[in-house]
Amino acid sequence: MAQQLLKGNNAFAEAAIRAGCDAYFGYPITPQTELLEHMSARMIELGRVFLQAESEVAAINMVYGAAAAGAKVMTSSSSPGISLMQEGYSYIAGSEVPVVIIDIMRGGPGLGNIQPSQSDYFQVTKSAGHGDFHPIVLAPATVQEAIDLTVLAFDLAQQYRTLVFVVADGAIGQMMEPAELPPMRPLPARAPDWALTGAKGRSPNLVNSLYLGADSLETLNLRLQDKLHAIESAELRYETIDVDDADLVIVAFGTAARVAKTAMQTLADEGIRVGLLRPITLWPFPTEALYDLSRSGKSFLVVEMNAGQMLLDVKAAVGADAPVSFFGRMGGAIPMPEEIVAAAHNALAQPAFAWAGA
Amino acid sequence: MESSIVIAGFGGQGVLFAGKMLAYAGMENGLHVTWIPSYGPEMRGGTANCTVVISDRPIGAPIVSQPEIVIALNHPSFEKYVDKVRPGGLIVVNSSLVTEKCERDDVEAVYIPANLIAEAFDQPKLLNMAAVGAMLARRPIVSLETFRQALTAHLPATKTELLDVNMLILQRGYDAAVPLSLGV
Numbered sequence: 001m002a003q004q005l006l007k008g009n010n011a012f013a014e015a016a017i018r019a020g021c022d023a024y025f026g027y028p029i030t031p032q033t034e035l036l037e038h039m040s041a042r043m044i045e046l047g048r049v050f051l052q053a054e055s056e057v058a059a060i061n062m063v064y065g066a067a068a069a070g071a072k073v074m075t076s077s078s079s080p081g082i083s084l085m086q087e088g089y090s091y092i093a094g095s096e097v098p099v100v101i102i103d104i105m106r107g108g109p110g111l112g113n114i115q116p117s118q119s120d121y122f123q124v125t126k127s128a129g130h131g132d133f134h135p136i137v138l139a140p141a142t143v144q145e146a147i148d149l150t151v152l153a154f155d156l157a158q159q160y161r162t163l164v165f166v167v168a169d170g171a172i173g174q175m176m177e178p179a180e181l182p183p184m185r186p187l188p189a190r191a192p193d194w195a196l197t198g199a200k201g202r203s204p205n206l207v208n209s210l211y212l213g214a215d216s217l218e219t220l221n222l223r224l225q226d227k228l229h230a231i232e233s234a235e236l237r238y239e240t241i242d243v244d245d246a247d248l249v250i251v252a253f254g255t256a257a258r259v260a261k262t263a264m265q266t267l268a269d270e271g272i273r274v275g276l277l278r279p280i281t282l283w284p285f286p287t288e289a290l291y292d293l294s295r296s297g298k299s300f301l302v303v304e305m306n307a308g309q310m311l312l313d314v315k316a317a318v319g320a321d322a323p324v325s326f327f328g329r330m331g332g333a334i335p336m337p338e339e340i341v342a343a344a345h346n347a348l349a350q351p352a353f354a355w356a357g358a
Numbered sequence: 359m360e361s362s363i364v365i366a367g368f369g370g371q372g373v374l375f376a377g378k379m380l381a382y383a384g385m386e387n388g389l390h391v392t393w394i395p396s397y398g399p400e401m402r403g404g405t406a407n408c409t410v411v412i413s414d415r416p417i418g419a420p421i422v423s424q425p426e427i428v429i430a431l432n433h434p435s436f437e438k439y440v441d442k443v444r445p446g447g448l449i450v451v452n453s454s455l456v457t458e459k460c461e462r463d464d465v466e467a468v469y470i471p472a473n474l475i476a477e478a479f480d481q482p483k484l485l486n487m488a489a490v491g492a493m494l495a496r497r498p499i500v501s502l503e504t505f506r507q508a509l510t511a512h513l514p515a516t517k518t519e520l521l522d523v524n525m526l527i528l529q530r531g532y533d534a535a536v537p538l539s540l541g542v
Contacts, residue, residue, distance in 0.1 A: 030397070336419070
């Protein structure tokens with residue numbers, strides 16, 4: 001299929017449809033509204049389920065129910081809406097049903113604004129809900145990757161019966177780039193064996209997150225932890241550029257990583273040996289890769305569109321003795337390449353944490 | 359080779375559309391392109407802008423602090439961007455609405471009465487094409503022909519009857535800005 005000029009939000013939606021999403025429930029919020037709008041037209045055209053719920057809380061519970069019934073289901077929102085849905089994420093994790101969530105992040109806290117941000121990092125990687133679980137978190141940096149990772153999200157959700165987040169800042173949702181969509185997959189002929197499809201002629205299935213006995217709940221948790229460890233060892237994804245020869249490794253994801261790539265051209269022209277490690281999965285996180293780089297004496301510069309959230313994972317990976325600097329913009333501001341160049345100079349001179357103001 | 363273009367003006371001046379057509383034209387030429395609109399509070403105040411990057415390499419930052427080319431279709435956009443144009447860059451000024459001149463001597467300025475040109479064809483909303491034509495005369499990052507192809511392929515189905523007049527206004531803007539050294 002040929003390349004098309006596609007807007008990020010539309011690309012996420014169409015990729016989900018082609019990956020076999022057969023039910024979508026959501027509630028509009030900028031900067032992801034085009035995603036819901038695309039689903040509203042295409043899902044109905046294809047005879048699949050589209051429902052605009054009365055709220056995000058309703059939407060996530062519809063998602064939970066549809067997943068329990070065996071649908072390949074998705075919702076999408078932006079930061080404040082993602083917060084509203086949190087209870088549902090935990091129920092979904094506890095019930096081990098496959099669900100895909102797309103978060104087009106905007107500035108916070110609170111209602112914040114509608115500008116691009118990466119400040120949901122802690123929420124999606126560390127505290128998506130109460131209880132011991134991690135969603136898989138995928139972070140595209142281009143419209144093509146938005147498509148590819150959305151398809152992957154459906155596959156991982158089904159394979160592990162787990163919650164998968166695809167997170168992108170508003171800039172990726174709003175921008176257009178040439179990208180290629182995958183062919184349309186046929187919908188599965190039947191629901192998975194564990195799904196609630198009516199028990200006539202077979203023993204009943206149960207999808208539930210309530211385990212009143214400590215033993216039974218601990219058994220569930222042990223199984224969840226085994227699954228999370230399996231995901232950690234099999235599903236880690238990251239991109240590296242020129243890290244082997246680098247004195248300074250920039251660590252960034254999403255739009256921040258794109259801007260860092262532009263800054264790297266300037267730095268390379270100046271003769272500075274700079275590399276990039278871009279996590280594609282934010283959970284699992286490339287802890288060992290960062291540790292290995294730190295053992296060869298490199299400095300690190302973490303760049304994020306938040307106050308330094310992934311920074312803590314980088315510091316935990318490289319240890320206390322490795323020089324780690326940070327540069328961030330908050331409140332919906334995007335770092336400029338010149339700012340990252342300056343932060344790289346500073347990082348090599350004297351490691352520091354810095355936030356730029358408008 | 360990497361070019362960055364900011365197109366800025368009021369909502370309704372075809373800012374986002376003109377940017378998309380440039381992106382399509384870049385794509386036609388096999389180049390990497392990004393298009394990103396302003397969608398924040400400034401847009402709700404009635405002004406709109408988009409940034410287009412066209413490059414022969416994969417594009418990192420889709421936004422730029424110092425664009426190589428600015429098309430300023432109204433006064434607030436001129437004020438906002440005139441000092442941001444990269445030294446050696448180009449600013450296309452819609453002189454129908456912007457009375458100031460660019461005081462900088464390190465950038466090239468071209469003044470195009472875009473509203474007047476479009477009104478002469480009874481299509482005042484197509485002033486964006488006059489401005490893009492002028493830009494392509496001074497910075498042929500894509501050829502006029504490639505831009506025409508993009509327009510032909512991607513003008514919305516509801517607007518196809520306006521294709522010819524789009525082309526005429528584009529050409530008129532181009533002709534008005536062709537450097538004199540080319541002897542036109």
